[in-house]
Amino acid sequence: MKKNEGHEQTGIKPLIPDRKVGIIGYGAYVPRYRLPGTEVARIWTDGTSGSPVKEKAVAGLDEDVATMSIEAARNALARAGIAANELRAVWVGSESHPYAVKPTGTIVAEAIGAVPSIQAADFQFACKAGTEAIVAAIALVGSNMADYAMGIGMDIAQGRPGDSLEYTASSGGAAYILGPAEKSLAEIEAVYSYVTDTPDFWRRQEQKYPEHGQRFTGEPAYFKHITEAGKALMDALKMKPEDFAYGVFHQPNTKFPQRAGSLLGFKPEQTAVGLLSPVIGNTYAGASIIGLTAILDQAKPGERILLVSYGSGAGSDAFVIKVTEAITERQKLATLTADYIQRRTEIDYATYARYRGKLAMK
Amino acid sequence: MEIPRHWRLKQQRYALVGEVCPHCDAKIFPPRDVCPECGGEAREAYNFSGKGEVYSFTRMGEGPAGFEEQAPYTVALVKLAEGPVVTAQLTDLGDTKVEIGMPVEMVTRRIRQDGDERGMIVYGYKFRPVMQG
Amino acid sequence: MSGGDMSDIVITGVGQVPVREHWDVSLRQLAARAILAAIHDAGEQKPQALYISNVLGSLLSRQANLGALLTCDCGMGGIEGTTIEAAGASGGAALRTAYLALRSGQVDCAMVVGVEKITDVVGPGVDKAIAETLDTDYEGMLGVTPTAMAALLMQRYMHEYECGHASFADHPLAASIHAVGNPNALYRKALSREEYEKSRPVCDPLNLHDIAAYADGAAALILTRSELVSKDFKSIPVRVSGSAVVTDRLSLHDRPDPLAFNAAGISISQACRQAGILPGDVDILELDDAFSIYPVLSVEAAGYAKRGEGTTWMKATVASGKPALASMGGMKARGNPLAAAGVYQAVEAVLQLRGEAGDCQVKGAKKALIQCLGSASATAAAHVLEITQKS
Numbered sequence: 111m112k113k114n115e116g117h118e119q120t121g122i123k124p125l126i127p128d129r130k131v132g133i134i135g136y137g138a139y140v141p142r143y144r145l146p147g148t149e150v151a152r153i154w155t156d157g158t159s160g161s162p163v164k165e166k167a168v169a170g171l172d173e174d175v176a177t178m179s180i181e182a183a184r185n186a187l188a189r190a191g192i193a194a195n196e197l198r199a200v201w202v203g204s205e206s207h208p209y210a211v212k213p214t215g216t217i218v219a220e221a222i223g224a225v226p227s228i229q230a231a232d233f234q235f236a237c238k239a240g241t242e243a244i245v246a247a248i249a250l251v252g253s254n255m256a257d258y259a260m261g262i263g264m265d266i267a268q269g270r271p272g273d274s275l276e277y278t279a280s281s282g283g284a285a286y287i288l289g290p291a292e293k294s295l296a297e298i299e300a301v302y303s304y305v306t307d308t309p310d311f312w313r314r315q316e317q318k319y320p321e322h323g324q325r326f327t328g329e330p331a332y333f334k335h336i337t338e339a340g341k342a343l344m345d346a347l348k349m350k351p352e353d354f355a356y357g358v359f360h361q362p363n364t365k366f367p368q369r370a371g372s373l374l375g376f377k378p379e380q381t382a383v384g385l386l387s388p389v390i391g392n393t394y395a396g397a398s399i400i401g402l403t404a405i406l407d408q409a410k411p412g413e414r415i416l417l418v419s420y421g422s423g424a425g426s427d428a429f430v431i432k433v434t435e436a437i438t439e440r441q442k443l444a445t446l447t448a449d450y451i452q453r454r455t456e457i458d459y460a461t462y463a464r465y466r467g468k469l470a471m472k
Numbered sequence: 473m474e475i476p477r478h479w480r481l482k483q484q485r486y487a488l489v490g491e492v493c494p495h496c497d498a499k500i501f502p503p504r505d506v507c508p509e510c511g512g513e514a515r516e517a518y519n520f521s522g523k524g525e526v527y528s529f530t531r532m533g534e535g536p537a538g539f540e541e542q543a544p545y546t547v548a549l550v551k552l553a554e555g556p557v558v559t560a561q562l563t564d565l566g567d568t569k570v571e572i573g574m575p576v577e578m579v580t581r582r583i584r585q586d587g588d589e590r591g592m593i594v595y596g597y598k599f600r601p602v603m604q605g
Numbered sequence: 606m607s608g609g610d611m612s613d614i615v616i617t618g619v620g621q622v623p624v625r626e627h628w629d630v631s632l633r634q635l636a637a638r639a640i641l642a643a644i645h646d647a648g649e650q651k652p653q654a655l656y657i658s659n660v661l662g663s664l665l666s667r668q669a670n671l672g673a674l675l676t677c678d679c680g681m682g683g684i685e686g687t688t689i690e691a692a693g694a695s696g697g698a699a700l701r702t703a704y705l706a707l708r709s710g711q712v713d714c715a716m717v718v719g720v721e722k723i724t725d726v727v728g729p730g731v732d733k734a735i736a737e738t739l740d741t742d743y744e745g746m747l748g749v750t751p752t753a754m755a756a757l758l759m760q761r762y763m764h765e766y767e768c769g770h771a772s773f774a775d776h777p778l779a780a781s782i783h784a785v786g787n788p789n790a791l792y793r794k795a796l797s798r799e800e801y802e803k804s805r806p807v808c809d810p811l812n813l814h815d816i817a818a819y820a821d822g823a824a825a826l827i828l829t830r831s832e833l834v835s836k837d838f839k840s841i842p843v844r845v846s847g848s849a850v851v852t853d854r855l856s857l858h859d860r861p862d863p864l865a866f867n868a869a870g871i872s873i874s875q876a877c878r879q880a881g882i883l884p885g886d887v888d889i890l891e892l893d894d895a896f897s898i899y900p901v902l903s904v905e906a907a908g909y910a911k912r913g914e915g916t917t918w919m920k921a922t923v924a925s926g927k928p929a930l931a932s933m934g935g936m937k938a939r940g941n942p943l944a945a946a947g948v949y950q951a952v953e954a955v956l957q958l959r960g961e962a963g964d965c966q967v968k969g970a971k972k973a974l975i976q977c978l979g980s981a982s983a984t985a986a987a988h989v990l991e992i993t994q995k996s
Contacts, residue, residue, distance in 0.1 A: 142564045171542055172563055172581040176595065180486075180580045208593055217595060221486035221580050223519070445603050453603065455566030471541065481742060502743050508859065528764070528863075530756035531809045532748070536732035539748040547749050549757055549858055557858040559744050572764045583747060596747065 114300075117346040124300040124346045125245070127252020132294020132434065133286055134192065134258060137185020138403040139178045140282040140390055140450035143168040147277045149459045154272045162363035166280035166391025168457060169266050171465050173281070174208040176217040179264045182285035183222050185444035186260065189295070190287045194223035197287070198256030200230045201246055203239025203395045204283075205313070205320075206266045207232050218262070229259075236311060237360055238421025239263060240283060240395040245301055245427055247288040258289045265394035270319035271468055278363050278387065282450075283396020284403045295437040296406065296415070298429060300347055304339035305425035312423065322422075328366075331424050336360065336370045339426035340418045344374075347430060351375035355413035358384030358401035360420035362392045370418070383408065389451055395421075402431075404447040409433045473586055478594050483517075485596035486580050490556070492518035499554040522578030524552040524599065529562065529570050538584045550576055550599050564600035575602045614707050615842035615993065617834060618647025618827030619952040623789040624940030627821040632659075632666045632722035633678050635823040640679045640718050643825035648838055650827055652716035654685040656702045658695035658944040659719070662688075664734035665726045675718065685712070692738035692979030693895055695719065696824075696947020697850065697986020703828050704848045713833055719948030720823040735819065735943070738980050740856045752816060754857060754981050755896035756808040762864055762898060763810060765913070770810050772916040773897040774801045776930060777814050777937045779923045780894060784934025786964025787953075791820050791940030815897040817935070822942030824949040831993070843955045847876030847989030855983045868985035869893075869978060870906030880989035882972060884909060887989070889957055889973035890928040891950045894935045899978060906982070928974075929967040932957060947977030947986060958992040 116123035145168050147161020169178065179202050187194055200219040207214045215230030229250070233239040240263015247259035264283030269275030291297045310331035313320035323331070336359055344350065351357070357376040359367040364387055371381040384401030393400055398419040405415055415431040463469055483489040490501035495512035499520065507514040529548040539545070546562040548570070562570060563581055576599035583596040620642025622635055630638075636657070644651065655676050663669045672686030689699040696719040703715035723731060732752075736745040739754065763769065778801060784790035796814060804812040834842055853868040854860050860867075877884050884907050892900040901915035910918035922930060933939060933953040936946050954973035956962045976987045 142566055170564060172561075172583075172598065174582060174593070176593075177579070177581050217486075220482055221595070223487060449603060477742070508854075528757040528761035530753050530760055530811070532750070532753050532756075533807050534732070535729065535748050536736050536745075536750055537729040538733065540729050542748065545748065547747070547753050547757070549761075549863070559749055559856065559858045560747060572761070594746070 117342070120342065120345065122302065122342045122346055124302040124343055126300050127248060129252050129254050130291035130297060131248045131252045131288055132291040132297040133431070134289035134294055135186040135188070135190025135287040135440065136403050136406055137182040137189065137285045137444050138400050138447040138450055139182040139185070139264070139284070140167045141169040141173055141178065142453055142455050143170060143457045143465065144454045145457055145459070145462045149462070150277050153459045161277045162365070163278050163391050164388050166278055167282050167393070168462055168465055169281035173266070175202065175204045175206050175264045175266060176208050176214045178281065178283060179214060179218045179262045179285065180221045182262060182264065182283060183218055183260060186285040186287045187222060188444040189440045192258060192287070195227070197224045197258045197260050198228055199247055199250055199259035200224055200228055201233055201243035201260065202262045202264065203233035203235065203243040204263070204265050205234060205236055205239060205394055206268060235425065236421035236423050237394045237397055238419040238425055238427055240399050241419035241427040244286055244288065244399070245303065247286070248298055248301065251288050251290065258287055260285060260287050263395035263399045265396055267392060267394040268319050275320070275322065278392040280391025280393050282390055282393040282400055284399040286399065294434055295440050296431045296433045299432055300343060300430050301427060302339055302343035302346065303425060303427045304335050304342065308424035310422050310424055327422070331422065332360070332362070332366055332420050333370060333373065335424050335426040336418045336420050337373050339428040340374045340416060343428040343430060344416070349430065353414055354380060354416045355409070356383055356405045356415045357381045358398055358405060358415065358417050360398045360418065361385060361387035361401060362397065364388045386451070400447065406437065407441055407446045407448065409437055411435045411437060473591060475586070475592060478586065478592065488520040488522055488578050488597050490518050490520055492516050499556060501552065501556040501558055521553055524550040524576055526570060526572055526574045526576060527551045527557055528572060546570060548599065561598045562600065563598040568601050576600060577602045611708070613831040613993070614704050614828055614845045615831050615834060616826050616828050616845065616951065616955050616990070617650060617838060617840070617842050618643040619825070619955045620646055621789055621824040621949060621952045622822060624791045624820050624822040624942055626724050628724060630821070632662060632668060632720060632725070633674060635722060635821060636675050636718050636720040637679050639720065639823035639825040640675070640716065643716065643827050646840070647827040648835065650714060650829070651681065652684065652714045652827060654706055654712045654715045655681065656699040656715065656717050657686065657688045657720065658699035658717065658948060659688050659721060660690055660692055660695055660738065660944040661721055661723065661734050664737065665731065666722050690944070691984040691986070693893060693943055693946060694850070694977050694979035694984040694986045695944035696950065697977045697988060698984070700826065700947065700951055700988060701848050701850045701986060704845055707828055707830055714827065714829045716825060716827050717948055718823060718825040719945030721821065721942040721945045723819045723821050723942065731819070744856055751980060752808050752811065752896070755898050756811045757857065758863060758902065758981060759810050759898040765864065768916060771802050773815060773901065774798055775916070775919040775923045776894055776900045777801060777897050780931035780935035780937040783932055783965055784938030787933040787939060790934040790938050791818060792938045811896065817895045817937045817941035820940040820942055822940060822945045822949065824945050824952045826948060826951055841959045842993050843958050844991045844993045845988060846991045847880030847987070849875035849879070850984065850986045851875065852984050853982055855980065857981060864902060866902040866906035866982035869903040869976065869982045870908065872985040872987035873907040873974065873976060876987040876989050877974070880991070882989065884974065887928050887972045887974040888970040889932050889954060889967055890930055891932065891935070891954060891973065891975040892930065893976055893978040894931060894937050895941055895978070902982070903976065932967050933962065933965045950975040950977060951988065951990065954990045958990060
């Protein structure tokens with residue numbers, strides 16, 4: 111990589127640490143239960159409306175962002191082959207932390223054995239809280255303050271019963287361990303974030319379900335931020351869509367990431383592997399990075415990946431990632447994303463309502 | 473609120489951390505500082521693999537206070553690969569038919585909350601059908 | 606331990622209240638009724654010490670310090686009074702404590718009262734309280750109850766010995782038939798085999814009829830040394846000829862062989878050895894049948910039956926009536942007032958040995974072996990009671 115002088119015309123400088131950083135280990139988690147879109151349609155539209163996804167993953171009664179993060183973190187540690195106490199940060203991005211005050215990160219760190227010499231905090235930036243945590247981890251390692259840091263994006267996504275979000279709002283996510291590039295299974299070549307104040311989706315303090323701007327969430331929000339971030343990073347690095355084996359973009363449904371890929375010049379075969387929303391739904395903070403775990407599960411050394419997240423409110427983090435030789439031996443060291451997706455038990459709307467606390471118990 | 477009690481047990485509950493006896497190498501869970509095999513003092517921490525098999529099981533139709541909203545649920549005696557047996561709930565069963573001898577693995581889950589929804593969440597070990605051999 | 610030249614410890618008074626849901630009677634009233642009945646039965650003999658067996662007072666009635674409460678309420682203020690707790694074995698443990706106090710010579714007349722007030726609380730809080738007899742950190746806190754523990758044992762038993770649920774029917778059926786004649790029993794309706802087998806599943810493989818219902822109850826005993834029995838005593842003293850309390854590891858998961866009810870077996874052999882009899886010599890065998898798997902495992906542990914043959918033994922023994930099992934309904938049909946259950950066993954055995962058991966009378970009964978268990982044989986109390994000749 112050349113010296114980071116930024117793009118000639120735009121002057122945009124990507125984030126590139128002095129010390130090269132890469133992904134040392136990664137782990138996915140998808141809960142067992144699936145709610146088909148037809149079930150939501152059956153309850154709310156007499157079955158007349160189509161669903162933006164085939165089905166979505168639903169967490170069980172005893173799961174939350176902490177428990178799901180713990181499993182993803184254990185998978186990441188298994189692939190990294192490092193001791194948990196070598197981590198210097200456990201940062202969890204989510205919009206469904208089990209506590210309003212009390213970090214999920216401490217629970218995860220304790221469970222995986224990473225305490226006490228760590229940073230731990232929870233990140234919130236709608237659906238890009240996970241990639242924001244990963245950027246922070248890159249900075250911690252890239253600055254030489256730490257050798258290893260973990261960033262997690264995980265959600266039990268909320269959608270108001272009957273709202274269009276209910277078809278897609280799902281549960282799952284992924285954990286990443288960042289460390290020195292020479293020990294990595296994939297090097298992070300550069301990062302660029304594009305952030306504005308765009309109120310397309312929010313959830314006020316104390317509210318159970320989010321509000322959203324319907325069609326306003328599209329052009330000025332999702333598409334604008336993803337394409338600006340992705341294009342700027344490719345331009346700055348003088349890269350083209352053809353330089354990438356894979357692209358993966360925040361996936362709130364099936365069509366948005368397909369169109370975003372197309373706007374950035376990616377072909378459907380480049381985005382197919384990371385496109386999981388049709389079968390697991392929108393895992394919010396986990397959505398783009400669990401697409402990446404599916405890609406890493408089958409990537410080959412030398413392949414490049416463009417990942418662009420999107421978080422409402424709004425912003426996108428774009429990553430250029432280059433797979434290293436180490437990938438091959440580490441893929442099988444933990445449960446594959448596809449194994450989680452294949453493990454499925456279909457449930458009906460009533461069971462879903464019970465599992466996700468939508469029945470009034472008091 | 474029983475905060476100290478839950479806090480004290482967190483490593484055992486979250487990660488199945490037991491003890492190993494320095495005298496006879498027996499793996500001990502729950503940890504108890506005295507080896508049940510040889511009676512010697514045992515305080516060295518030991519991380520169990522979390523792998524095991526169902527020794528016996530039952531499906532509880534009703535739960536005691538604190539577990540009403542989880543019922544029905546399955547509890548089991550799980551024989552760990554390292555030897556000890558633990559009592560725990562089984563989870564993620566879906567349509568799996570539980571049988572004695574079924575291989576299971578530990579996961580960390582919500583056990584209950586301390587009091588009502590304002591109380592702390594108690595996390596701990598449960599077991600599910602194995603995903604990876 | 607047998608102390609050949611020592612005087613005998615005898616039971617000279619018994620009292621009980623019917624096992625019921627006593628909505629309108631408090632813990633203290635229950636105990637007082639049993640205590641006064643026992644004092645009256647003993648010919649107005651007053652004790653110097655009161656040993657109370659109770660588990661749930663603090664949890665359900667929010668009442669501790671029962672010694673001071675109950676002695677004063679019964680007009681015995683000032684005497685020694687303490688609570689003995691060993692879960693379902695509390696009744697036997699309190700009897701043992703009274704036995705030791707009398708043996709020591711420090712006490713000349715002791716009273717045991719077993720009292721349990723279940724119905725001060727309704728709903729799942731009752732199950733939670735009873736679950737505190739398990740290991741709270743490693744069992745109770747995970748949502749496990751004693752019922753679930755019994756189900757785990759039965760499931761494993763059925764797996765190891767390849768038997769079906771129906772093979773556990775005999776003890777509960779016999780208990781239900783015997784309770785018809787017992788006015789103090791909770792359920793006085795004989796069950797059919799079909800009713801047993803088709804009952805509602807509760808905790809697989811346990812169904813409703815594998816479980817003794819918890820209910821309120823109180824039962825009391827007056828004990829003294831034989832040489833202190835008044836010449837005017839009108840009834841027949843019953844001798845406590847064997848007494849033992851044994852513990853095992855509290856949790857099933859800590860036992861090398863959970864189906865081996867070691868404490869149950871050892872306590873029976875100790876009590877019988879002290880009495881100078883064999884377990885098979887008794888006319889009445891009152892086992893802990895809080896769950897139908899318990900008596901099966903107990904008879905195997907005590908050597909009545911080989912491992913895996915407990916259900917077969919049970920069937921044959923119910924048919925022969927020798928010894929008589931659950932002669933007044935057992936916990937299954939008399940009802941299970943947890944800490945009081947073991948004292949009810951003693952009261953019923955005394956009535957049988959005196960020939961005062963009414964419609965439940967086992968003809969010519971001379972020796973009884975009673976056993977109660979705390980959790981799944983984590984604590985076991987066994988006593989041998991024998992009829993004496995009236996002096």
